[in-house]
Amino acid sequence: MLSKQDNQLLTRTGPATPMGNLIRRYWIPALLSEEIPAPDCPPVRVGLLGEELVAFRDSLGRIGLVEEHCLHRGTSLYYGRNEDCGLRCIYHGWKYDVEGNVVETPAEPAGSGFTRKLRHTAYPTHEAGGVIYAYLGPREKMPLFPNYEWTQVPLNQTYVTKCLLECNYLQGLEGECDSSHLSFLHRTVDNARNQLLYKSDTAPAYETEETDFGVRLIAIRNAGDNQYVRFSAFVMPVYGCVPAGRPTNELDGFEIHTYVPIDDSRTWRYDIGFRRSRPVEEHEVHRRRQINSDYTRVRNARNDYLQDRRMQKTVNFTGIEDFLNHDACATESMGPIFDRSKEHLGVSDKAVIAVRKFLLSSVKALREGIDPPHLITDQDRNRFPHIDCFAYLLPNSESWRRHFDYLTVSATRDNPAVKRG
């Protein structure tokens, strides 16, 4: 359980809040490339950390992410004209470039000086793997864009979906760090793998370790002569890396489930997946069917996730189709911002507790002026082989640490907490 104060601290992400300041120190997904697919295409609204923004792709393909309301008298730039390397307000024609410079104020007399004096809020962006990331923090503190594997593989080896989650980001993020819900929420009734690996051992042993990037989460289940080990990772500040959709013992990539606050009670969930060695096949992105063209979910709280009680008895644990909706039902039904002073945590919540602790110590340290972990400033160290997630059947006699020594060795070497110790 969390005190009301700590719950408040972790769940409020608007401008000038401590958690908002923490998340703003990192590159986070702001929208998908497909939302602004071509130069001079229509701009789109982007809600991010309580801020109202507009994104556009200018005539040269450069991306602008600017405050939605015009500097002049506040008309929304969402309705603006995207033309000749800038976004022009429809009210009096003020025009902005991707950096927020006011390049024209045609309703003003020549020499009015507005174009020199004024600058609109505009944030740096970086496009990679079908996602447009943004940095909303102080310019002088901007870290390098982290070269995660999923941002480096060719486009046909990666996939991404985005959908609205109607609750606070932390509820979604905590779900990624909670391996024990696999034994229930996502279980199907007739799947042999489920029977062996989940139903046979619904109370896994958990290990967690703090690393340079966040927290590694290890869940170990009994599976006869073997142990079934699942590696997941929480990566600062809002990434949950999981071995979703991968067969056991396959090491060829994983999924990254990302929870970006729109405001404190709505979140964009980005699911990014990649393969290291081969193109992604269409059927692997099953959840696309679950998402409407405006990125809301077909199954949502207003239609009770189209839960089918007969299916709940015969097909799967929830009676709801697709993992995406299982997670949404479990986390949205807690309410918009769950009060964690009311919860009752057990042994199975060890990983959730470890992630909260990491976030709380980072946010409290930043309040004291101490930079948070995993801000990349050195290009030579801008690679992350030790952020790896998979599920593996290992003989009981073998230790996962020895078998996958690259995980912990490099985590330890780069881990400031370990160095301090």
Ligand code: FES
């Ligand atoms: S309000 Fe935008 S130009 Fe006047």
Ligand SMILES: [Fe+2]
């Ligand atoms: Fe889940």
